[in-house]
Amino acid sequence: MTDVASLWSYLATTPLIWLTTTILAYLVADGVARRLGNPPWANPVLMSVLLIAPVLWLTQTDYKTYFEGAQFIHFLLGPATVALALPLWDNRDTIRASVAPILLALIAGSFVAAGSAILLARAFGLPMEVLLSLAPKSTTAPVALGISEAIGGVPALTAVLVILTGIIGAVTVTPLMNMLRITDWRARGFAVGVAAHGIGTARAFQVNPVAGAYAGIAMAMNALLTSLIVPLLVRWLV
């Protein structure tokens, strides 16, 4: 029988252990969230991260090693984005009937997301490269990283800010919309999709399928709009 150290040194070199850890952590997190009735604060992404982080810390595993296993999950974000076509198709009639609210809400949400980030960063006197890294935070990660790089931000910082924005949107959307007594699932979903990209969209699907469909539309359209308006806003507001 091999000793624990050599078993570990074998396991640590295969993607298997971190792939399995990620799935197990998510199953626990999602199970807890479901049992509690999916309250907004019990976000499955956040809880999974909080379960995995101490394991990585205790085993002194760096992110690069972890990602060698987890990349198989990360890769599926691409086909999952394409899969949003189906709920969009299912809701095509109501979408066609609400083209005007969709387009104007997209413009308002997208401008406020980037503009308020830039103005708040200026008001708090943050360094320029931090401000530029913050500006594209509401759009989906690959787009945000590209914009950040193009305008002189730090892509690594943008990556962190994008994920945090997603979690913040997913956690705050339900209490915010309930407080405002907004019952239109289209509007609720659309708002979280514009402000908090895919993680917000995942929350919307957890709550209501129509909200999920509209969040998906908002996320996809905002990927386009943010890349057009952030360079302009930076020129106007900085």
Place this chain on the structure above:
Amino acid sequence: MLQTLGLLLGCQLLGEITVRGFGLSIPGPVLGLVLLVLLLGAIPALAERLRPTTMIILANLSFLFVPAGVGVISNFAVLTQDGIVLLVILILSTVLSMLAAVGTFIGVRHVTERWTA
């Protein structure tokens, strides 16, 4: 399931090729999404074939963000200097953006519904 995965990946691949080929600033998967909607428009019967696998993927969308989320923890050092300020800005900006979007959506919906009624 394999057919659906193949179709989703095929749309993404076509999207990536188009985006790179024309130097567009949208991500390949977003263009893949548009392609799949067009395909569903051409072949509506495809929707029911895609549904089982697609719904499983979308029901577990949160799961796919976990690796990137773990990246936040390992990159936390980039936040140390302005961490609290950045967190406050992110919360304010995200809430303001949701308010702008939801307010506009509801407002415009009221106007257009009254107009068409």
